Amino acid sequence: MTVDEDSRRLAELGYKQELARTWSGFSNFAISFSIISILAGCFTTFGQAWNNGGPVAISWGWPIISVFILIIGLCMAELVSAYPTAGGIYWWAAKMGRPVHGWFTGWLNLIGLVAVTASVDYGAATFLNITLNRFFGLQVSLGTTFTIFVVVLLLHALINIFSHRLISVLQNVSVWWHVFGAAIIVAILAFGPDSHQSFGFVFTETVNNSGFADSSYWFYVLPLGFLLTQYTITGFDACAHVSEETKGAATAAARGLWQSIFFSAIGGWILLLAFLFAATDVAAVNEGGGFVGAIFDSALPGNLATAIFAISAIGQFFCGMSCVTSMSRMTYAFSRDGAVPGWRLWSRVDRNRTPVNATLAGCAVAALLTLPALYAPPGTTTPVAFYAVVSIAVIGLYLAFIIPIWLRLRMGDRFVPGPWTLGRKYKVMCWIAVIEIAVVCVYFVLPFVPAGVPGDAEFTWTAVNYAPIAVGVVLVAIGLWWVLSARKWFTGPRRTVEESVVEQPYGSSS
Template sequence: MTAQHDPLDPDARRLSELGYSQDLKRGWSGFQNFAISFSIISVLAGPFTSFSQAWLNGGPLMISIGWPLVSALILIVGFCMAELASSYPTAGGIYYWASKLGGPAWGWFTGWFNLVGLIAVVASVDYAAAAFSNALLGMYGVQVPVDFGTSHAQATLNHTFGLFVVILALHAIINITSSHLVALLNQISAWWHIIGVAVIVFVLVLAPTRHQDFGFVFLHRLNMSGFGDGMYWYYVLPLGMLLPMYTIVGYDASAHISEETHNAATAAPKGVWRSIFYSALIGWILLLALTFAATDLKAVDAGGGTAIAVLSSALSLGLTKFVILISTIGQFFCGMACVTSASRMAFAFSRDGAVPGHRHWSKLNAKSAPTRAVVLVATLAVLITLPALKGNGTGTSVAFLAVTSISVIGMYVAYAIPIFLRWRIGDAYESGPWTLGRKYRWMNPVAFVWVGICAVVFCLPFTPAAVPFRRGFSWESVNYAPLVTGGTLFAVGAWWLISARRTFSGPIRTVTAAGTEAHSVGTAGGTADTVGAEEH
């Protein structure tokens, strides 16, 4: 059975024109659509969890000047995606766009890059939330008594991973329980992020006894990567771009929730670009406040250049705990939204027969929630994060940086493919109500060239110890992002050549051209058999 809808409803009618019946419950407002992308970007997550990446690779200059410059380029990517979201408001999002604009092969590879990237986003956000939770519990004197006889550093990694699994399980349960609850929590999350950042900035401005000057914040360079200073501008500084690129990602969620959003053809594109713009602006203010407060450089450097090191060196213990608590709750909201977005993508991709066991993963429960897709995403997120149980010599989980790189590469490559295809079509493209007009001619190339540069940068070693055949090489320090992304590309490419190109034809219609039902996505234990594919 499928969800009932008013045949005169323009959202359901547009979805029917795109080939799908209204199976998911459409109850999200435009603000809630914006809120999920804003929550996934999360200025209470990325700026705190990845602060050290920019501090060690570029320093204050990368944070104060690099952040707005990179954010402007990301906004161009977002504008290009917004135009596509307006034309094709479906849960498949960028996978559907690529299929429509380029054919089944383009859709196949786009979908897999998107799915791998989304799973990595879930893994990285929830693991970071676990790390912050573990640190916060330690500040309150709460210690997990089980250490399995390991060293303190290894015990910390074990405890963090355990918390990661618990947090991920909670997010899965919330997403399975109710789509309405998820929408409500995302709405609360948006306000938590806005008010939370305002409170943190207020504390960082008034509480520290002194602040850095403008010269330090906007001009000072740092290179603590281990690579030579001669590599600063062309190697070290680009590594620091992971801070804004990892923070401002996942805004395709507004597209994935299109089938659950009212007035989706205008609300979804607005959700995409507005979430980027406001996150970039608010995140920059927060990062400037953190950098101005970083006056005890010895303590910050000794703490690995982390946001927690800045806070603990500039604030009292009570205020440090207060700020970290606000950030941790924001990260929890962020992870919940990430699971929502990833599960909708997994559901849509399975609905079109692209995922092994697709009939199983495309089933909905009695509340029209993709329960099994949620479980699939959570399980794969745990598996991809298993290397985080092993740290380097200092007990640091290098795997976290690798997972963040995987998320950025997977997501942005998936973003770039339909943007390139839209540019290739040119003026023949049929725009929705939100359009770039003729600006696409320069914005599209800027977007996909920028993504190509970043994909290369984030496959590079983050430390000399990760450079193969170099003295001191250590597998524990290796950035395994190129191994995962390259392995994924090889696997799905081989799969495509061997069989999928003969069996996969892109998005499968669940309604006929006349608007009658072609097949039903499984609900409440039903099946999701496919009976026909759209012609390309």
């Protein structure tokens, strides 16, 4: 498909070609691959899985949950092929359902993308702080980490504002950094340690450092450990959000979406298994709160451990950059349709055809959302607020995913697919996706530690998983907003083309 054909298809969906369509199919794949980032999620949330399940939650949990996520991705790939717009899943929901579906989907997606940006950049700041400490002796503290986090957010905003062409190039560089960086880390962990764990340990050992009773291991503690996989492999809707900038988007964005999940799942599993085989000093890992760096420090010479921290920190920086790109495009698209307060400001593009205001606003909100990370419960190294932001990201994004997938299921044969389609397999795959998302969203609003349970003898507000509070408040707010006001004026996607263009299936003449 040529750029002119892409623009024509976009006009059929109701929009002018305002963003510059300069991205290749590989660049489209690259942004989701970078946001998934096995050099980010596998490192920053490793402790969640270690403390809530141990090696079993990682060696078995990762591939099993990855299969479910791939099914979700395949369902979404069919939708982006039919509707390649920057609004992505919000647009799909409004198109297949009613304005109310688009309203809730858009806000959940936007909240999820802001939370992903916040959590990724905070994780990058954590690893940059550790790396700088190892090189220059910079103090490792919550205050220093938060300062670095704000600086990283600002840098990502400036990079995204500077040039859409630069972003495209850096996305491509990011892919190879993740591929070769992960390969180098696996090689270091394979040949650097004096000894390795057994297969029995990696695939059968259980750990419960959560504080909850062992009797709740299988139905409560272990599922909390799956947050590692569910959080790492997310943000793949970015392929849709940059589809208006991608050449041949109807096929390239669909292919980029599912392939980013597939290759990340394989690469991430290999990387995590390398971590587990190198975790010979279990006591050190437990003492470090499950932090993956404890594995490197206990199993490797200092210089090799520092190399791993540096490779991961740079990979996480690339990941955060991609998150800001995706978030800003969604903010732009949702504002373009008048859904965000001050929408005229956020839907404006500069002379480089970049949504500058949307980029700055999203980064500012991400910083505010992460303020509770300045505080941590006594005796812990990673603030519970970090995992809360992670949960907000997962819940916001996956709740947004479930709406268009359910609407696609409901449409049945009335759905007109694009060139990439699931065929008759859509029924079973959409049902699996809907059920998996529903289960995930229930688990990730639950307390992570006993001290976060109201009424517990050691209850403290710094240990509370505030994801249900944040998500609940937002759902109530946007629900009330809809009932009291938005339903009277929000009609879903607004056409920006001057002349009426009849929407046609692919392959028909215009």
